[in-house]
Amino acid sequence: MSTVLVLGGTSWVGGQIARDAIARGHDVTCLARGESGDVPTGATLVRADRSDPQAYDEVRGRGWDSVIDVSRQPGQVRSAVSALGSDATHWTLVSTGSVYADQSGPLTEESPVLEPLDGEVAEPEQYGEGKVACEQAVRHLRRHLIVRVGLIGGPGDRSDRLGHYAARFALAGDEPVLVPAVADQPMQVIDVRDLATWIVTCAETGATGTVHAAGERTTVGELVALSAEVAGFMGDQVLASEAWLREHDVEEWMGPRSLPLWLPASHHGMGLMDDTRALAYGLERRPLSETLRATLEDERARGLDRERRAGLSRPAELELIAELRA
Structure with missing residues (x-):
């Protein structure tokens, strides 16, 4: 011990x-x-x-x-x-x-x-x-x-970022959901449980130096698609361009009037963090789908319609969709 x-x-x-x-x-x-x-x-x-x-x-x-x-x-x-x-x-x-x-x-x-x-x-x-x-x-x-x-996700996430889309898809039923048109934007998410396990392992083995802890490389498009899949969402995903979102005072990344995980080009490197050294140090990562399922379970427990630290409220989202479709 x-x-x-x-x-x-x-x-x-x-x-x-x-x-x-x-x-x-x-x-x-x-x-x-x-x-x-x-x-x-x-x-x-x-x-x-x-x-x-x-x-x-x-x-x-x-x-x-x-x-x-x-x-x-x-x-x-x-x-x-x-x-x-x-x-x-x-x-x-x-x-x-x-x-x-x-x-x-x-x-x-x-x-x-x-x-x-x-x-x-x-x-x-x-x-x-x-x-x-x-x-x-x-x-x-x-x-x-x-x-x-890099970006951390999983159950218990108090930032409300990763869980936004899975929770919103689950809440929306067959109604539309607003999604930023940034499908090709790079993204990496590490499960908090994998991060913690690896940090404790590194402490046990006495690993030293500077090392990234980031998830496998994916894209916002793939992450949103997986979120819809785990939520069983079959409705419409309404795409909004970055320019349109900014014109309508929707923020990137996080905040009470935001679409999480959307990043300006100046920060795309947060989805391009080299993981070579981390893997050599023994980092193991579960599939993103597993993280999203656990995240959605946690979101349901806390309330899909609760006030969030990141993501548009459902009424604000529906107003924007109506204006976008007008």
């Missing part, structure tokens, strides 16, 4: 990592405020606010076999490394493909990154710069792994 400290562990990704580590028999502690939810059964919660200088006092000096950090805030990562870096045999930072300076084309781990954020707190629009600063904070550690993750 190894000792694993998850800095986080009460939200989606951190919780899944903790759950996987527990299932393998590791002694798991989660350090978090505890405001995002409960830790998985079997984990020990240490309540702490990482902005507090004393946040790590209870977990300091315990000789952790693995520390896994999911934070996006440079100040939190820097303080954790300062307090615990000498205690940890292996350190994993969960980073992002958003660190790259040019995301318009294929990305490798050697692609140039953004300038790191100087400050301690990254605003949402500084997500990439903040993660670059987080990466810098761990690079001097002797055994570290930086995992740059």
Whole structure:
């Protein structure tokens, strides 16, 4: 049994990592405020606010076999490394493909990154710069792994992105559904369960370096088609051009008035992340259809007609379809 400290562990990704580590028999502690939810059964919660200088006092000096950090805030990562870096045999930072300076084309781990954020707190629009600063904070550690993750999907997704189309197809019945006319746009989705399993495996084996964690390459068109298939949707998919959508104040990617997974050309590289190194590190990925089925089951449990963080409301969608067809 190894000792694993998850800095986080009460939200989606951190919780899944903790759950996987527990299932393998590791002694798991989660350090978090505890405001995002409960830790998985079997984990020990240490309540702490990482902005507090004393946040790590209870977990300091315990000789952790693995520390896994999911934070996006440079100040939190820097303080954790300062307090615990000498205690940890292996350190994993969960980073992002958003660190790259040019995301318009294929990305490798050697692609140039953004300038790191100087400050301690990254605003949402500084997500990439903040993660670059987080990466810098761990690079001097002797055994570290930086995992740059692409789009994550699967049950429990609080962003509401991947589940939008499957849920909408299931809700619509035989009524039409609005789809962006970007069928050829590259896309990659990694199941949160596969991501967590692989991160824990890498911690166990002591893998080091910088590596992508991305799904198999597909397209938005294929993903939407699979979403319709798992939902049993037989109605019309109404295509809207990017220009038309922008004219009607529909946003890309995410947000309350958006069509998720549609990206501007400047960000198509998020679907072109090289996975060669990850596969060499042992990453295994389930079929996208399986992820979508589990996602739809989770969407049904939470309510297909609930208010979402990403995707148009059904009334707004129907209004746009009516105008598009007029």
